[in-house]
Each structure stands twice: as C-alpha cells, then as structure tokens.
Amino acid sequence: xxxxFQGVRLAEPKKSPEQAVLxxxxxxxxxxxxxxxxxxDYVIEVLTQKKISxxxxxxxxxxxxxxxxxxxCLKEIIKGKYNNTPRIAGxxxxxxxxxxxxxxxxxxxxxxxxxxxxxKIRRFPVLKDGKLTxxxxxxxxxxxxxxxxxxxx
Numbered sequence: 001x002x003x004x005f006q007g008v009r010l011a012e013p014k015k016s017p018e019q020a021v022l023x024x025x026x027x028x029x030x031x032x033x034x035x036x037x038x039x040x041d042y043v044i045e046v047l048t049q050k051k052i053s054x055x056x057x058x059x060x061x062x063x064x065x066x067x068x069x070x071x072x073c074l075k076e077i078i079k080g081k082y083n084n085t086p087r088i089a090g091x092x093x094x095x096x097x098x099x100x101x102x103x104x105x106x107x108x109x110x111x112x113x114x115x116x117x118x119x120k121i122r123r124f125p126v127l128k129d130g131k132l133t134x135x136x137x138x139x140x141x142x143x144x145x146x147x148x149x150x151x152x153x
Contacts, residue, residue: 023112024105026144027126027134033058034068036093040076043068043092056125056132057096064125064132066096102127103136113141 032055034043047053047070054069076090103112103124115124116138126134 021109021144021148022105023103023107023109023126023136024134026109026140027105027136028140029134031056031132031135033132034092034096035059036065036091036096038092040073040090040092040095044073044077047073054123056100056135057092058132062132063130064100064102064127066092066098067100067123067125068092068096069122072096100125104128105133109141109144112136116141 032046032050032052034046034055034057036057036059043055047055054067054072056064057066057068059065072095075095079090101115101119101121101124103115103126105126105128112124115121123135123137125132126136
C-alpha cells in the first residue's frame, strides 16, 4: 500500500473585496449655495453664520456657475472702504471664481488629496453627469483618514 503525503496546506486567507475610498463617501451633500445675483453682504452674513469659508454658486437650473469665498468677499469690502461706502453692494457674479475645477464622485480620496496638494485649493465642487452633487473639502479628506482600515491603504 502506498501512502501519499502532501504536507500541511495553508488555506489562503479570504480576500475581502477592496474597499474603495471614494470622494462620494466623504463629501458634503447638504450644501449652502449662492446665486450669481446674491449681494456680497448676504454672502458674508451666511458664511459667518454657517462658519464656512466658501460655497458653490448655482444658476436658476442648479447648474454650477462659480465658487465664492471669503477672499472674494474681502475684495468687495476693500472696494467699499476705498470708495468710502459703508454698504457692501457688489453681487456674487462680480467676484466669484468662474473657472472652477471640479471632482468626480468616484475619484478616490487619495487622488483627491493629491489634487488638493497640487492645486492648493481648499474645496472642490463634486459633479456627476454635469450636476452639482456635493462638495469635498480638505477637512473632509483629513477626517476620512482615521476611519480607514489598514487593508484599505
């Protein structure tokens, strides 16, 4: 009688499907938005009240047309001081950034982090099929890192 011995076989560890860490999982979706015709003093009031530093600007059809930030508002404040006008009368359309760089919701947060470093921008609107679906900020990326599992790296 012949006995065959193959030795101890190690079972391969079960591989769980890799967890994709995507922008859509960490972006803000309940956004403060502004309209191009909103006055700058209203924007300053909302940014201060909500403790945010900027927001997307959308038209009547909710299409992204720009971004407005504290820095953009500061330009109008300086203009008012220069012209000795206490009221901040400018409109969002006059000060918003119109050439907006966006992110895809299915981009990984690691690729997003690279874009933040490369472009030195604090927030990106997230578009899906051309529509604004959210916004990802540098803070969102930083908050996502501790939640990652070691296998996700």
